[in-house]
Amino acid sequence: MDRKIATIQDVARAAGVSAATVSRTLSRPAVVAEATREAVLSAIAQTGYRVNATASNLRRQRTGTVIVLLPNIANPFFSQILAGLSSILTPARYGMLIADTKSGPDPQDRLADYLASGQADGLVVLDGTISPATLEMPSRPPAVAVCEWTQSAMPSVRVENDRGAALAVAHLAELGHRRIGHVAGPPANVLTRARLEGYRRALEMHGLPVRDDWVLEGDFTMASGAAAAEVWLAMAERPTALFLSSDEMAVGFIGAVQRAGFRVPRDVSIVGFDNIEIAQHLSPPLTTIRQPRTRLGIRAAEILLSMIESGTRDERSEVIEVELILRGSSGPPPAGTR
């Protein structure tokens, strides 16, 4: 039962035609005669033939694979983007090779390897901290970044990070908050900077105080949100509302202040960023900025495919809208704090 898998030659023999005709039947059926086509197709069915992708790729000088560079597979944030990518790439018969840029030995080196060795027809960069220099190799395949990427000319798909932050602040200001803090992401991250900028600008626009001691540093994780909560709890003069640069941090923050006996939003209002699934299931449910991550992946994949297939490299970047989702974690400030 373990007989060798059929090759195109076996099919050709079975159908009484040449290998070239079999190949044509598969790639451009219209160009072969009806009778031949039927003979070939039935021979394929009989033999159980499948094209050997490796051979096909070698011949066609392509790989049928797209590499996705991400900083950390274990971060569920990326899984939705992957789902979006997959939903486009899979039907287009491209495989997704996931490369964790942080794991394994010499990640930078491995990366360079991938790029140089023509292991991939395209590249999706989800890691905002990869040095652009690494990617600027002579013969790199077309690439799309899914985040801001100012340093390079690579097309990108990103969300309105600054406007999202501004929406969050505006919402809190309208509720009457005048002391609005922020928990930012890691300083090196481009998202962090965009959101922090949006936060600052919105405060100014609303004539609210911009205080550096109300900007806490996190790293997008729940643990860092919980840590920020400890800092907040220890503050002499606490913000009555916080905008956090990720929902995960908001979850950590809310959990920590609740366990310390504070109530949300009675004692402090919280707005997150992302609209991860859990946001709606918290108690209180989390007010947040929705970031359509699946769509990010879809658009990135579409842009990449069009670059690959057209052979061009000047696709335009794209910015995807964000939206404020009003839920229960934000409310008016405590009495006497206006």
Add this chain to the structure above:
Amino acid sequence: MDRKIATIQDVARAAGVSAATVSRTLSRPAVVAEATREAVLSAIAQTGYRVNATASNLRRQRTGTVIVLLPNIANPFFSQILAGLSSILTPARYGMLIADTKSGPDPQDRLADYLASGQADGLVVLDGTISPATLEMPSRPPAVAVCEWTQSAMPSVRVENDRGAALAVAHLAELGHRRIGHVAGPPANVLTRARLEGYRRALEMHGLPVRDDWVLEGDFTMASGAAAAEVWLAMAERPTALFLSSDEMAVGFIGAVQRAGFRVPRDVSIVGFDNIEIAQHLSPPLTTIRQPRTRLGIRAAEILLSMIESGTRDERSEVIEVELILRGSSGPPPAGTR
């Protein structure tokens, strides 16, 4: 700057040797003369040569790729397992091709394609619902399942689902609960059955009532946990404690009952399963059964690699221990319910 990438011939020419020698230098350096080796290596450095994996694979009749079959990339549950897989496969220079068995057209067909076309040297099955028949092709590569997989002889790595469930029930029973309910996963799922079985057996062992109306059906998602909460809220005679088959469902459940004005664990005790990251950040933090998902991935990858490299197929299955993590969501039953 976009000059073509160097081939092994270019290197051979630059080093004044044959292509065969270059190949040998790379694969078995010990077998070439010191001087030759140096010449070749410097030629490689000069030309920036990288082996073309496609050609190499075609020649060696392998792919350097492992396919990971999962039901839904967007489910963060799998991302930790992927991280574990990646941490082993990447250093071993295998790529991971992620195949979402639910997305795209004709998933079953695509799957068969992958398997038959020798697109992969190995297979990791994370989807407990894939029909074993699909995988039983004549020339399928070695495979490992990361879940129970009773129907087939495929080696598997799984956790002690039944014992985990029993631990949860025992813990609740020891707290004094006598009315212990369960929110199960989808009925077709193998995990569901194992945990349900463990739950039932533990109830019997503790002399507690086994009531079918206290077993609710979920699908592992937060939404289904929230839905289960609605059912629980509407019950005439409510369990005072519930063991839920996933932390995600527990999150949904807790959120929903809290929003309905109930308190956890004062009004109802909750034990989840998985120990996802958020469990410790909830308020109250979630008592749960820890399932070491990264380790699952690591062991699956190790077993698979050893099968691939040894060419054998009879690696033994492996069961990984679970552990009860005591946190705040479980406590004594409300007064008067013993």
Add this chain to the structure above:
DNA sequence: CTGAAAGCGCTAACAT
């Protein structure tokens, strides 16, 4: 220790 030669399985000119 090294080189020559023969393909892996496929596709795309080029013929017919």
Add this chain to the structure above:
DNA sequence: ATGTTAGCGCTTTCAG
């Protein structure tokens, strides 16, 4: 409309 031919870039006998 179909067949012939010539590789894609690499590895591996087999000789020397």
